[in-house]
Amino acid sequence: MQNLSSHKHFILTGFQELGELRPVLFVPFFLMFIVALLANSLLVYVVISQRSLHQPMSILIAGMACVDLCLPVFFVPNMLLSFLFDWKGISLIGCLVQMHFIHFFGSFQSTFLVWMALDRYFAICTPLCYHELMSLQRFLKFIIPLAVRNMLLITLFVSLAGKLSFCRNVMNHCFCEHMALVELACGSTNINNLVGLITVFLIPVFDFLFIAASYIVIFSSLLRSSTTSVKGLHTCITHAIVITLSLTVALIAFLSYRIKNGLPAAARVFFSTMYLLFPSCFNPIIYGIRTTEIRQHMQKTLTHWRHFKTRMEPLKENVSSHKHFIFSGFSELGTMKSLVSIPFLILFMVSLFANSLLIYVVISQRSLHSPMYILIACMASVDMSLPLLLIPNLLLNVLFNLRGISLNACLVQMFLIHMLGAYQSALLVWMALDRYFAICRPLSYHELMSLPRFLKFVIPLLIRDVILVSVVVILAGTLSFCFKNVINHCFCEHMALVELACGSTTINSLVGLLGVFLITMVDFICISISYIIIFRSVLRSGKANAKALHTCITHIIVMVISLTLVLTAFLSYRMKNSLPNTGRVLVSIMYLFLPSCINPIVYGVRTTEIRQHILKTLSFCLSLKTERSIGFTEDTDKVNEQARSRQSQRLCLTFTPPD
DSSP states (O other): OOSSOOOOEEEEOTTGGGGGGGGGGHHHHHHHHHHHHHHHHHHHHHHHHOGGGOSHHHHHHHHHHHHHHHHHHTTHHHHHHHHHHOOOEEEHHHHHHHHHHHHHHHHHHHHHHHHHHHHHHHHHHSGGGHHHHTSHHHHHHHHHHHHHHHHHHHHHHHHHHHTSOBSOOEESSSSOOHHHHHTTBSSOOHHHHHHHHHHHIIIIIHHHHHHHHHHHHHHHHHHHOSSSHHHHHHHHHHHHHHHHHHHHHHHHHHHHHHOTTTSOHHHHHHHHHHHHHHHHHHHHHHHHHHOHHHHHHHHHHHHHHHTHHHHHHHHHHHSOOOOEEEEOTTGGGGGGGGGGHHHHHHHHHHHHHHHHHHHHHHHHOGGGOSHHHHHHHHHHHHHHHHHHHHHHHHHHHHHHOOOEEEHHHHHHHHHHHHHHHHHHHHHHHHHHHHHHHHHHOGGGHHHHTSHHHHHHHHHHHHHHHHHHHHHHHHHHHTSOOOSOOEESSSSOOHHHHHTTOSSOOHHHHHHHHHHIIIIIIHHHHHHHHHHHHHHHHHHHOSSSHHHHHHHHHHHHHHHHHHHHHHHHHHHHHHOTTTSOHHHHHHHHHHHHHHHHHHHHHHHHHHOHHHHHHHHHHHHHHHHHHHHHHHHHHHHHHHHHHHHHHHHHHHHHHHTOOOO
C-alpha cells in the first residue's frame, strides 16, 4: 500500500457507451427531476396547509415526500451537467459525502414504509388505542431505533469505503454508488462487501419482512371484519403498491452489481439510478391518486392556483392595488432624520474608495493574478455595487424627503440587491474551495482551479441564486397591495414589501424561508465542512501551519461577519414585536452595507501581498503628488526668471545711446 498512490479524484463515466447520444439523456432525466420536485413539493404543501390532514398517516406521507424531494437533489443536477457539458470529475471527499446522503435518504424510504405499516396496524387492529399508541412520545420508541440503525450502518460502510486505496479512478456510474466505488479499490474489499450485505439485510430486507408480517396480520384482521373491509383494504393496497415498487427496484439495483457479466454497464447504471429516482417520481402520484383526502385537497389547491388570476379580477375592480410606494425608514427620528446621512455618507465613501483601491491593485499587479486574489477582487466588485443600489436613494430620502418609488422599480431594486447579496455568500463558498484545494491538494491546485474545472462549482451556485431570487421577486410582484403603500424601510426589501399585501402571503414566506435555507444555510454548511477539513490537514502539518491558518482565518472573519448580519436581519423580521421599526431598518441596511465597508479593510490588512501592493500604490500616489507640486514650483520660478530677463533686455535696448 505504501508504494501505491491512491487516487483522490474520480471520473464518472455512466452511459459512456452511448457516445454522441449521451446528451439526449438530459431530456428524460430532467423531466423526471421536475416531476419529482413539483409532485413532492405539492404533496408536502397540501399536508402542511390543510389542518384536516394533520394526522399521523398524512404526516408520514409528507415525511416520505420530503425524502423523495431531497434524494434527487443530491445526484440528478450533477448527472444533468455531465450529460450537457461532459463534466465528469468528483473528489474522493465529495464522492463520500454524496454517497452518504444518497444511501442515508434512500434507507429512510424503506423506514418510512415500516412506520406507515405500524400506523395501519394500530389503526385497524387496535383502533381503540390508536391515538394513544400514535402519540409522539409513544411513537418515538419506533422512530429512534430505526433512525439510529440507518445512521450507524450507512456511516460505517461509507467510512470503510473511504479507507480503501484506489488504483483506478474511472467509475462506471453517474454518481457515487457504494459498490461502484468499492470496485475501484486495489486491495481486498471483502469487509466492504460483507458490511454492504449486512446493511442490505438489516435495512431493506428486515424492513420488508417486518412490513410483510404487519400486513399479514392486518389482512387477517380485515377478513374477519365486514364493516371496515373495503376502506381498510383500499388504504393498505396503496401502501402495498408503494412497497412493491420501491423494493422491486431496490433489489434489481442490488442484484445488478452482483451479476456483473450478465448485464451491460449501461443497464447497471440505469437500474441503480432508477432505484433512487423512480420512487421519488411515482410515490407522490400514487398517494395523490389513491388517498382520497389528499387527492381532494390537491385538486382544490390546483384549482385555486389555476383560477387565481380569474378570482382576483373582481377584487381588482373593487379595490385598486397600489403601484407606487413611499419609504418611511427612520421617520420616527423626526427632525433628527437628516443627521443619519452623515455616518451613511462616510461609510459610503469608505466602501467605494476601499473596494475601488482593492480592485485596482489586483488588476494592475500581475503577481496577484491568481485564483484567490481574483475571487477577492470579485467580492470587492459585489461590495462596491451593493451600496450604489442602496445608499444614494437612502441619502435622497433622509436629506430631501424624496421617498417615492414605483412597483416595477421596487421589484428591480429588490432583485439586484438580493442577487448581489446571494453572490456574496457564493463567493465565500468559492474562496473556501480555493483554500481547500490549495492546502489539502496542493499538487493538483492549478488543475482544479483552472477555468473549465472551476466552472463546475461556479455555474450551479449561479443558477441556484438566479432561480431562487427570481422566484422570490416574481411571487412578490404577483401580490395585490390594497391597504397601504408605505414601506417601513429605506429600500425595497422582500419582507418589507410583502407585509403590505392584502391577500395571503404564506407562499411568499415559505419561499423566503426556503431561499434563506438553500443559499445562506447551505453555503454556511459547505464552508464549515471545508474549513474543518482544512484545519485537520493544517494541524497534521508543521511547515505550512502558520501561513495556512492566517489565510483561512481571514476568510473566516469575513464569513462570520457576513453570516451574523444576515441571520440578525432575518430574525429581526420574524421578531416584529421585540424591535422598533428603526432598529429593524438599521439592522437590515447594515446586513447589506457593513460587509461592503469591512471586507476590503479585512483583506487589505490581513492579506500580506495585497497589503504590500496597496501601500506601494498609496506611496506612489503621494510621491507623484509631491513631485508634481515641486515641479510646478520650479516651473513657475523658471518662467518668472525668463520674464525678468526679457524685461531687462527690452530696457537695455530702449536706453542704448546712438553711435
